[in-house]
Amino acid sequence: MSELLINSGLHPEQMKSKVDDFMDKIHQLCKILHMDLSSFAIDHIALRINQWPLAQAAHQAWLEYGALLSEANINGRPIIVLDLRQPIVYEHRAIACLELPYPVEGKCYPTQGWEHVEFVFHAETTSAHAYLQAILQRFPELAKRWDSLAALGVKVKLSSPQGEGERLANPTVAFKWQGVCLKLHPYSLRQVIESERLA
Secondary structure (H helix, E strand, C coil), rough: CCHHHHCCCCHHHHHHHHHHHHHHHHHHHHHHCCCCCCCCEEEEEECCCHHHHHHHHHHHHHCCCCEEEEEEEECEEEEEEEEEEEEEECCCCEEEEEEEEEECCCCCCCCEEEEEEEEECCCCEEEEHHHHHHHHHHHHHHHCCCCHHHHHEEEEEEECCCCCCHHHHECCCCCEEEEEEEECCCCCCCHHHHHHHHC
């Protein structure tokens, strides 16, 4: 299993060595969006894997680096969340959680590896559209440039993913650019997982 991951460049040690390049690109995206997220918590980092056997191998391999926080079924596939024993560090910022979504049947990404990083921006909203308005209010420079994002190659996606038993509405706004994705949501994964336990 380890060999399978190594040959695909997806072994945890290989992925940890790629964090800086990935996060540097996220930082570039933040500059394009005119969003200073330096004071916001990095909630988690997520892996993108296309093949089920590779996802299973990655799941088992990463269990050696952290404890399972959650295994929820969202949109018809498992999404694993791990609490890392040693957080991934980028420029003195710690990322303590890793998200590993199993692949969606019939969907294939051009590359596998780090897919998104998610920040917590708290807002008392329950819908993705209302959450976006709260973000635009907080980042007026982004609001000014909103109509030019597509021309800069930035795609925006609004969603409200919810696992079975989750009580917290956790709308998400995602900005995709050149193979990386920056997401914002109002609650941390830990808070969402805790809401499942209270359900």
